[in-house]
Amino acid sequence: MSILDQPPSSSQLSSSSMAGGGMTRRQAWGLFWLLAAALVAWLVFAVWPDWLNAILISKKAFVSAILNGITLAGLYFLVASGFTLIFGLMRNVNLAHGSLYLLGAYIGYEVANRTGYWLLGVASGFIVLAAVGVVMQIFVFRRLEGDDLRQTLVSIGISIVAADLMLAVWAGGTYQIAVPEWLDGALTLPVITAVRSNGASVFLTYPLYRLVVLAAAIVIGVGLWLMLNKTRVGMMIRAGVDDRAMLSASGVNVHAVFAIVFAVGAGLAGFAGVVGGSALSVAPGEDVRYLLASLVVVIVGGMGSISGAAIGALLIGLAEQIGLVYFPTYGIVLTFVIMVVALAVRPRGIMGKAR
Amino acid sequence: MSLTLAAQDAAPQQTWLEKLGPGHIILAVALVLYPLVASDFFLTQIGGYSLIFGMLALSLMMLAGYGGMVSLAQITVAGIAAYAIAILGNNNSNVLGFGWPWWLAAPFAVLAAAVASALIGWISVRTEGIYTIMITLAIATATYYFAQQNYAIFNGHSGYAGIHAPSFWGVNWRDPKAFYYLCLGFAVLSYAAILYGARSTFGLTLQAIRDNPRRMRALGYDVTAHKVFAWFLAGIIAGLAGVLLVWFNGRVSPGTIGVDVAIDVLIIAVIGGLQHPIGPFLGALVVVLMQTFAIDIVGAERFNTLIGLVFLVIVFVSPDGILGLWGRIKPYLAQESLRSGP
Numbered sequence: 001m002s003i004l005d006q007p008p009s010s011s012q013l014s015s016s017s018m019a020g021g022g023m024t025r026r027q028a029w030g031l032f033w034l035l036a037a038a039l040v041a042w043l044v045f046a047v048w049p050d051w052l053n054a055i056l057i058s059k060k061a062f063v064s065a066i067l068n069g070i071t072l073a074g075l076y077f078l079v080a081s082g083f084t085l086i087f088g089l090m091r092n093v094n095l096a097h098g099s100l101y102l103l104g105a106y107i108g109y110e111v112a113n114r115t116g117y118w119l120l121g122v123a124s125g126f127i128v129l130a131a132v133g134v135v136m137q138i139f140v141f142r143r144l145e146g147d148d149l150r151q152t153l154v155s156i157g158i159s160i161v162a163a164d165l166m167l168a169v170w171a172g173g174t175y176q177i178a179v180p181e182w183l184d185g186a187l188t189l190p191v192i193t194a195v196r197s198n199g200a201s202v203f204l205t206y207p208l209y210r211l212v213v214l215a216a217a218i219v220i221g222v223g224l225w226l227m228l229n230k231t232r233v234g235m236m237i238r239a240g241v242d243d244r245a246m247l248s249a250s251g252v253n254v255h256a257v258f259a260i261v262f263a264v265g266a267g268l269a270g271f272a273g274v275v276g277g278s279a280l281s282v283a284p285g286e287d288v289r290y291l292l293a294s295l296v297v298v299i300v301g302g303m304g305s306i307s308g309a310a311i312g313a314l315l316i317g318l319a320e321q322i323g324l325v326y327f328p329t330y331g332i333v334l335t336f337v338i339m340v341v342a343l344a345v346r347p348r349g350i351m352g353k354a355r
Numbered sequence: 356m357s358l359t360l361a362a363q364d365a366a367p368q369q370t371w372l373e374k375l376g377p378g379h380i381i382l383a384v385a386l387v388l389y390p391l392v393a394s395d396f397f398l399t400q401i402g403g404y405s406l407i408f409g410m411l412a413l414s415l416m417m418l419a420g421y422g423g424m425v426s427l428a429q430i431t432v433a434g435i436a437a438y439a440i441a442i443l444g445n446n447n448s449n450v451l452g453f454g455w456p457w458w459l460a461a462p463f464a465v466l467a468a469a470v471a472s473a474l475i476g477w478i479s480v481r482t483e484g485i486y487t488i489m490i491t492l493a494i495a496t497a498t499y500y501f502a503q504q505n506y507a508i509f510n511g512h513s514g515y516a517g518i519h520a521p522s523f524w525g526v527n528w529r530d531p532k533a534f535y536y537l538c539l540g541f542a543v544l545s546y547a548a549i550l551y552g553a554r555s556t557f558g559l560t561l562q563a564i565r566d567n568p569r570r571m572r573a574l575g576y577d578v579t580a581h582k583v584f585a586w587f588l589a590g591i592i593a594g595l596a597g598v599l600l601v602w603f604n605g606r607v608s609p610g611t612i613g614v615d616v617a618i619d620v621l622i623i624a625v626i627g628g629l630q631h632p633i634g635p636f637l638g639a640l641v642v643v644l645m646q647t648f649a650i651d652i653v654g655a656e657r658f659n660t661l662i663g664l665v666f667l668v669i670v671f672v673s674p675d676g677i678l679g680l681w682g683r684i685k686p687y688l689a690q691e692s693l694r695s696g697p
Binding site for chain 2: 095157163165168299335339347
């Protein structure tokens, strides 16, 4: 028995001695993340000492920036997930994606304003833009299939015409979609920002609506993941991302799959338009802003990957808001640096696959 | 041996005039004589402006046509040169302005633009194909927002004003005629450089890399270095255009390097055609004429719709732009005499 026992124990010895300090690489990473999580938890929940307040302006500013960053990331994810889905399947860089966002916002504004139901506005933003997406796919992009440069050029042309026509209809003013009462107001979070001299703690308050946006983004992200990984259509989409010709050869109507993906992607852009237009505002020029956001998110996260879009959105949203607080006029440089570093380390993006 | 040598000597018995070809000579004469018939408005707003944007589109055509890299950041590169002129030279915005003489500021501005272009190239050549257009668009947009937000370097939303074109040799180079000839000189110079460079060793290597990067890498060529150098060269042309642009406008602001302008440059190059360096100038003339006179047709408000629609039609009908259209009509016209019945 003792002889039989020996080989495993010796191999264990050698493996542990190979890893050096008695810890595998995986364990080291686990420890690192655990420490990082503990640090973040401490930063969020503890009352800060003065020296930390002095470095990071104030705890309120810091935690608000983080929360703003995460909620903005939710919005960016909604816009960018459609962009990355369309790109991954059709190799189609739809540079009119920002225009879809803005059109959705305007339509949501009109519907919510006329009917008085905000939810109806959100729904119409999704449905109308999904229809627009299908029309674009069938009448424009299908004709140029396999020629990605021309598809991109056409989408640029569409975005120019769309921006000009939207300017004609809705003029240059700024609109704000009214949030319903049950979503309005602020929520007090169990986070102490400071302690008054009389010993009472000051808790952080945060707009309820922004947290709802974040929750919606998470729900939709999980829903997309489930759709892609657990349904038949999702299986077809994933197969199409990997090898379109093979999917077509195995008897699947590829054009129907393309139309579905385009509808979902454009619809999500429209949905994000209404949701974002309620949190922020709707104005000409927002199309370029969200196009830039989706471009950077997708470049950083990796084209065609939903989880990559989530990671990219989180990075860019946080960078933008933290930059806004700590180095106001250089904030965009931070975004830019993230993009360059991501490209330098992983040219295909963090979750991107080599093709 | 001597026979083949003799044959080789006999073949290129062309004078440089013949080599130039009748098309180029007619065009050159027409362009030189243009100021005799044109008003000041047509000289600068149409002539000078077309030549400047033609140069910008030419730098894009060089990258896209010979290198296979479609860039949307050419106006950003030109904008860096323009801002450099404003910052190094004189401006009346009371921000920076080191007061360098023009003969020092202008070469520095062009060099800065070329280096910036090489950097953009270095970032974007890590990926290939359609990714380039996305990365350069992201860079152009980010630079635009940065210029708008930053007051220390870019003087924010208002940018720099009061930048003067130089005066030397007794000529104020901002005068319509002088400025037109200045633009024409640089445009011809860049055009000739591209035409010559396309057949040089470097130009041929670049085109080979465009067609098959893997094979060129296997043959021992440094693909990345060639591409980045192409970006550097394109940056020189775009930088020259940027210097001319800021001398022409007398001011530079984030609007100068906006996303719409970046897309305009791409539209010019695509409408003109990416196959031959004359295409960008042709496209610039068409777009500038359209921008100037579309106001009379569809009103000042909607001319972007018109330009967008023309662009869409061109992309759908003729992927090679006006030059491609001409390439298709030419054989048809040549057969006309054969086709006509008795």
